[in-house]
Amino acid sequence: MPRSLIVHESFLARVAARDFPRGAAPAPGLSPAEAVALLRAQCLSRALDRTSxxxxKAGQGFYTIGSSGHEGMAAVAHALRPSDMAFLHYRDAAFQIARAAQVPGQSIAWDMLLSFAASSEDPISGGRHKVLGSRALMIPPQTSTIASHLPKAVGAAYSIGLAKRRPPEHRALPEDAIIACSFGDASANHSTAQGAFNTAAWTAYQSIPLPLLFICEDNGIGISTKTPKGWIAASFAQRPGLRYFSADGLDLYAAYAVAKEAADWVRHRRKPAFLHLRTIRLYGHAGADLPTTYLPREEVEAEEAQDPLLHSVRLLDAAGALTPDAALAIYTETLERVERISAEAVTRPRLQTARDVMAAIIPPKRPCAPTNGPTPEARADVFGSDMKQMDDPQPMSRIINWAITDLMLEHGEIVMMGEDVGRKGGVYGVTQKVQSRFGPDRVIDTLLDEQSILGLAIGMAHNGFIPMPEIQFLAYLHNAEDQLRGEAATLPFFSNGQFSNPMVLRIAGLGYQKGFGGHFHNDNSVAVLRDIPGVILACPSTGAEAAMMLRECVRLAREEQRVVVFLEPIALYPMRDLLAEKDGGWMTRYPAPDRRIGLGEVGVQGAGHDLAIVTYGNGHYLSRQAEGDLRAAGIDLRIIDLRWLSPLPEAAMLAAVEGCAAVLVVDECRRSGGPAEGIMALLHEAGHRAVRVTSEDSFIATGPAYAASMPSRDSIIAAARALVQA
Incomplete structure (x- = not known):
């Protein structure tokens, strides 16, 4: 017999026999009406689990990870306000149901059953996944997250204080809101979770406002791996900067009382707290999971004997709020109602085509107040003596610095964050003076944790800011890439465009640094960025285009709510010369603040018909070095600077190579997984004769061999001549 049926029949029999588990008397705080409403939420949560x-089994439902045993989260929801953004654990149906009761006009059973049925009418994901979430309830959707939502909860909590001082145009959270973030005891061990706990405590330790309530639902097991008894309390009860609260989630009254105390403490102190909530896990991990295959039957039955619904019926009876018979009637009526609703939900339409599925990858555009750019007076005040240098050619690093400054002058909601971006001015000096120009709350020196840097950005974007986080080196991104893949990029997809977290992530990357850093400071792999749906990857090669592309990136984030990665070639930051020492051939003038390069717009140098070189970044620089030799050899060529690596500017690139006898793709990334793979496929599909020059499938060495594994001026010349002669 399935465990779900065993628990159900046990509940019916024990309530009828008044055979309740032992427990404390009802704690004060809940009125009879409130207690009954919470019991209804718990019963609905249980009914949904059974119905799923x-x-x-009937082939009409597609998700069976349930919330049974975690119904105490209904009390936590009641202790919070519906305007308190909640990032929820996937076992928190009772929380969402109880919150729905706080907001008029909700049809929570119908909505959640549409989600179970993967119907395109599901109001949160549009049938893309069974998720908890609701725009009206201020619950951004999470999938089966293993703590990856904790860093952005920290960021969202931080944003509330900053928004009070510097209100962004699209602020979503009230000044007195708090952030709730729930997770399981097993997830608390994840490095992502530990980074979030540390960042929250590190922030609070410095008396920086951070109104965040962590909620650990401790059911003692992660699928089949037990949490050592007492581990969560031992780990968090004395953690500096994090106030600890503990409650029994099986006791509706006690859970509410402690959750209310914790929420009030966070709301008034503006500091983070940790609510340790005892729960149990009924039915196993999911529908296909049989807990008795890895747990002793006696242990499973002992857990089932502590069914939270049995505790709730006992407590309501003791409080005089509801008789057991009336509670039993609510339970059975709820089961019957959910069964009736589900019969209709499974008939509703589902997604059918790839186009339908993909419709929510790119979020909708949003209206933004018009801006006219920074005023001359403001620019003169902020730039000071730098204004005199703007008419002279400059290297890329300085031009990016000026572009950032102009953008922050124009858009008060832009906030930078990263290791060393403020007082030090960035590891390469690109952000020098920016913190002194705009203050430490708009240029934030973070702790050394890439997951927390990106989480801060994602969370702040939830509250209307345009974050501009910096990851010092491309190789460092791999410590935190799931924050882009699993959180930032998926949010519009799983919310059907109702939630977004736009940002412009700046990363110093690629190779060709002479004698410094090896593979950890020179990384020429962008595959992880190019294969995330919806993420834009931009890569400039000159200072002027860097400024104009960065402005477009900010526009894309601000107006189109996009997640953009701006990859800055480290070796080109200081580059001044092109062909000879002190020729200044790679420096450019700073373009006027209103000039942009649009998404998908490529650069074209020359108009030759023998050969087109398609490249980007350092490859563009090297190709320009090779250009003179190729022309001297009688090769009439053009050089196409892609600029945009994801999505590839297919139409513009094909138009740019039109009429050329051959195409050479110069890709400084690795042969396997580099942009050249997609470029070559596109060119061959369009009928072009093309070859590629790429880096080897190798890490990058330190010292004299720093460029040995990558394209060079000579290798480009050799490949181009061979291609044209062939």
Whole structure:
């Protein structure tokens, strides 16, 4: 017999027999009406779990990770306000149901059953996944997250204080809001979670406002791996900067009382707290999971004997709020109602085509107040003596610095964050003076944790800011790439465009640094960025185009709510010369603040018909070095600077190579997984004769061999001549 049926029949029999588990008397705080409402939420959560299994068995439901045993989260929801943004654990149906009761006009059972049925009418994901979430309830959707939502909860909590001082145009959270973030005891061990706990405590330790309530739902097991008894309390009860609260989630009254105390403490102190909530896990991990295959039957049955609904019926009876018979009637009526609703939900339409599925990858555009750029007076005040140098050619690093400054002058919601971006001015000096120009709350020196840097950005974007986080080196991104893949990029997809977290992530990357850093400071792999749906990857090669592309990136984030990665070639930051020492051939003048390079717009140098070189970044620089030799050899060529690596500017690139006898793709990334793979496929599909010059599938060495594995001026010349002669 399935465990879900065993628990159900046990509940019916024990309530009828008044055979309740032992427990404390009801704590004060809940009125009879409130207690009954919470019991209804718990019963609905349980009914949905049972129905999800029936739907799956009938081939009409597609998700069976349930919330049974975690129904105490209804009390936590009641202790919070519906304007308190909540990032929820996937076992928190009771929380969402209880919150729905706080907001008029909700049809929570219908909505959640549409989600179970993967119907395109599901109001949160549009049928893309069974997720908890609701715009009206201020619950951004999470999938089966393993703590990856904790860093952005920290960022969202930080944003509330900053928004009070510097209100962004699209602020979503009230000044007195707090952030709730729930997770399981097993997830608390994840490095992502530990980074979030540390960042929250590190921030609070410095008396920086951070109104965040962590909620650990401790059911003692992660699928089959037990949490050592007492581990969560031992780990968090004395953690500096994090106030610890503990409650029994099986006791509706006690859970509410402690959750209310914790929420009030966070709301009034503006500091983070940790609510340790005892729960149990009923039915196993999911529908296909049989807990008795890895747990002793006696242990499973002992857990089932502590069914939270049995505790709730006992407590309401003791409080005089509801008789057991009336509670039993609510339970059975709820089961019957959910069964009736599910019969209709499974008939509703589902997604059918790739186009339908992909419709929510790119978020909708949003209206933004018009801006006219920074005023001359403001620019003169901020730039000071730098204004005199803007008419002279400059290297890329300085031009990016000026572009950032102009953008921050124009858009008060832009906030930078990263290791060393402020007082030090960035590891390469690109952000020098920016913190002194705009203050430490708009240029934030973070702790050394890439997951927390990106989480801060994602969370702040939830509250209307345009974050501009910096990752010092491309190789460092791999410590935190799931924050882009699993959180930032998926949010519009799983919310059907109702939630977004736009940002412009700056990363110093690629190779060709002479004698410094090896593979950890020179990384020429962008595959992880190019294969995330919806993420834009930009890569400039000159200072002027860097400024104009960065402005477009900010526009894309601000107006189109996009997640953009701006990859800055480290070796080109200081580059001044092109062909000879002190020729100044790679420096450019700073373009006027209103000039932009649009998404998908490529650069074209020359108009030759023998050969087109398609490249980007350092490859563009090297190709320009090779250009004179190729022309001297009688090769009439053009050089196409892609600029945009994801999505590839397919139409513009094909138009740019039109009429050329051959195409050479110069890709400084690795042969396997580099942009050249997609470029070559596109060119061959369009009928072009093309070859490629790429880096080897190798890490980058330190010292004299720093460029040995990558394209060079000579290798480009050799490949171009061979291609044309062939």
């Amino acid at each position: 299994r029936a739907m799956q």
